[in-house]
Amino acid sequence: MFEQGIYELLGEGIVETLYMTIVSTAFAYIFGLPLGVLLCVTDKDGIFPIPIINKVLGFIINLLRSVPFLILLVFILPFTRMIVGTTIGSTATIVPLVVASTPFVARMVESSLKEVDSGVIEAAQSMGSSVFKIIYKVLIPEAKPSLLMGAAIAITTILGYSAMAGFVGGGGLGAIAVNYGYYRYQQDVMTVTVLLLVIVVQIFQEVGTRIARLSDRRAK
Amino acid sequence: MIRLRHLTKTFETSQGNLEVLKGISLDINEGEIFGIIGLSGAGKSTLIRCINFLEKPTDGEIIFDGMNMGDLSRKELLKVRQSMGMIFQSFNLLAQRTALKNILYPLEIANVPKEEAMDRARELLELVGLSDKANAYPSQLSGGQQQRVAIARALATNPKVLLCDEVTSALDPNTTSSILQLLQNINHTFGVTIVMITHEMKVIEQICTQVAVIDGGNIIETGNVKDVFLRPQSEIAKQLILPKGSEIHNMTGKRCLRLIFDGNSAFEPIISNMALECRAVVNILYANTKCIDNKAFGEMLLQLPDDDISIERILAYLDNREIYYKEEELHV
Numbered sequence: 001m002f003e004q005g006i007y008e009l010l011g012e013g014i015v016e017t018l019y020m021t022i023v024s025t026a027f028a029y030i031f032g033l034p035l036g037v038l039l040c041v042t043d044k045d046g047i048f049p050i051p052i053i054n055k056v057l058g059f060i061i062n063l064l065r066s067v068p069f070l071i072l073l074v075f076i077l078p079f080t081r082m083i084v085g086t087t088i089g090s091t092a093t094i095v096p097l098v099v100a101s102t103p104f105v106a107r108m109v110e111s112s113l114k115e116v117d118s119g120v121i122e123a124a125q126s127m128g129s130s131v132f133k134i135i136y137k138v139l140i141p142e143a144k145p146s147l148l149m150g151a152a153i154a155i156t157t158i159l160g161y162s163a164m165a166g167f168v169g170g171g172g173l174g175a176i177a178v179n180y181g182y183y184r185y186q187q188d189v190m191t192v193t194v195l196l197l198v199i200v201v202q203i204f205q206e207v208g209t210r211i212a213r214l215s216d217r218r219a220k
Numbered sequence: 221m222i223r224l225r226h227l228t229k230t231f232e233t234s235q236g237n238l239e240v241l242k243g244i245s246l247d248i249n250e251g252e253i254f255g256i257i258g259l260s261g262a263g264k265s266t267l268i269r270c271i272n273f274l275e276k277p278t279d280g281e282i283i284f285d286g287m288n289m290g291d292l293s294r295k296e297l298l299k300v301r302q303s304m305g306m307i308f309q310s311f312n313l314l315a316q317r318t319a320l321k322n323i324l325y326p327l328e329i330a331n332v333p334k335e336e337a338m339d340r341a342r343e344l345l346e347l348v349g350l351s352d353k354a355n356a357y358p359s360q361l362s363g364g365q366q367q368r369v370a371i372a373r374a375l376a377t378n379p380k381v382l383l384c385d386e387v388t389s390a391l392d393p394n395t396t397s398s399i400l401q402l403l404q405n406i407n408h409t410f411g412v413t414i415v416m417i418t419h420e421m422k423v424i425e426q427i428c429t430q431v432a433v434i435d436g437g438n439i440i441e442t443g444n445v446k447d448v449f450l451r452p453q454s455e456i457a458k459q460l461i462l463p464k465g466s467e468i469h470n471m472t473g474k475r476c477l478r479l480i481f482d483g484n485s486a487f488e489p490i491i492s493n494m495a496l497e498c499r500a501v502v503n504i505l506y507a508n509t510k511c512i513d514n515k516a517f518g519e520m521l522l523q524l525p526d527d528d529i530s531i532e533r534i535l536a537y538l539d540n541r542e543i544y545y546k547e548e549e550l551h552v
Contacts, residue, residue, distance in 0.1 A: 117312070117315075119308060119310050119312040120312045120313070120314060120315070122274060122308070122312065123306065123308060123312035123313075123370075124325070124329075125274060125301075126272055126274060126301060126304070126305075126306035126383075127301060127302065127305075127306075127325065127326040127329055127373075127374075127377070128297075128298040128299060128300070128301035128302040128326075128329055128330070129298070129329050130298055133329060137325070137328065137329075138314065141314070141316050141317070142314060142315060142316050144316060145316075215316075216316075217315055217316050217317075217357040217358075217359060218315045218316075218357075218359050219359060
């Protein structure tokens with residue numbers, strides 16, 4: 001259907017998209033998970049209330065989340081160059097992806113942890129658990145199914161963002177769609193790229209949902 | 221074992237300050253099963269949470285095992301909590317852990333070596349009669365079984381005190397009885413002091429040795445169960461202990477029951493037992509019974525109380541005893 005080069009291009013696109021998405025999600029969780037825990041724990045009804053930290057952190061997160069991704073990407077270009085030395089390509093896209101999705105991940109983690117039954121937390125406290133032990137022995141394991149569902153949503157959202165970055169010099173399937181579909185009017189390439197994006201998102205979502213369901217011991 | 225002195229607790233709410241405990245003093249001795257009974261909103265949940273400092277009292281002292289809880293550092297408090305088990309109305313098991321691993325939890329917190337913890341957890345599962353459910357998740361267990369796991373978990377670190385927060389309120393009567401039985405056995409076998417808050421009379425009746433009646437954030441009455449039950453002094457205690465308005469009871473019920481005795485044991489005090497068990501008063505309007513060969517023959521006409529639930533209980537009781545009866549309308 002296409003000339004030889006296109007297939008290779010699409011293959012590379014998929015690899016680049018997966019690379020951006022997975023690495024960004026990993027970093028988003030490295031930063032976002034502790035932040036989400038901090039948000040949950042320091043809440044006024046949390047297990048270690050520190051309202052000041054909670055409010056300041058909440059404010060910064062809301063601030064970052066209110067900037068649309070494409071604008072954020074352009075806005076932090078100097079920062080991106082500082083970190084990875086360039087503003088073009090997949091690796092460069094990872095920086096804004098992480099900056100944009102960390103606050104989002106933090107909020108998802110916070111809401112998952114807040115679903116944990118307060119009675120169970122109280123029981124853990126009554127047994128003399130420290131705050132730290134409640135976090136890693138109660139909050140996170142009890143919220144695991146919800147955290148995994150959240151991760152599936154996060155990874156698909158980040159994949160969507162990564163495609164957007166194609167407009168401003170990012171790599172992956174998004175860039176192919178923009179360069180061939182938008183600038184060169186190659187509707188067929190565009191269609192295939194969109195299809196590939198849909199398939200990747202479906203796979204991530206479905207796998208995530210399944211793992212989450214399998215890990216849930218509540219309803220049997 | 222536990223001494224409470226002038227304990228007060230005030231919550232700050234958007235509608236102003238809410239004084240939940242208004243100066244509570246209590247002494248709970250070692251080995252007792254101490255019941256605290258009150259209607260909902262009386263402050264009993266807050267009171268029991270003050271004992272292990274899940275709620276920090278606004279004022280007053282809690283002396284546990286010679287230590288003033290208010291003077292402990294955070295670290296010391298966590299350590300002391302390991303010698304106070306607690307169980308709850310809603311069981312509060314970790315949903316993502318099996319029964320066995322739930323019991324392991326407090327042992328992990330107490331840094332008990334793995335092997336030793338495992339042995340202890342299995343031993344406790346056996347104690348509560350659930351050895352076969354070691355690998356079941358809470359969602360696969362009934363309410364009573366979940367509460368048994370919770371009891372095993374609370375006992376894992378050999379606590380001196382077991383705090384029970386309405387532990388039978390979510391259970392049916394039979395399960396309630398068996399859970400209470402288990403708690404009583406634990407008290408007898410290990411000498412664990414049990415503090416139990418409840419709104420149910422039968423819980424106090426069945427296992428408690430001491431009782432305190434709490435109302436409006438104050439202890440109204442306290443003493444051993446027999447004394448308080450025989451001679452309740454306060455209005456609220458009477459309300460909790462005696463069925464509604466049963467001191468002078470004017471029978472107004474229109475329904476009657478004719479009991480036919482055709483050879484039941486004459487030694488069984490059927491009417492008294494019925495009144496006690498059903499907590500209902502009946503009026504004997506007429507009776508003609510004979511005792512032949514230690515068997516009772518004859519009939520008796522009873523006026524029933526004017527509430528359908530009591531009547532249902534009475535009928536169920538009679539059915540259970542296989543006593544034949546007919547319902548009649550009272551014509552006065």
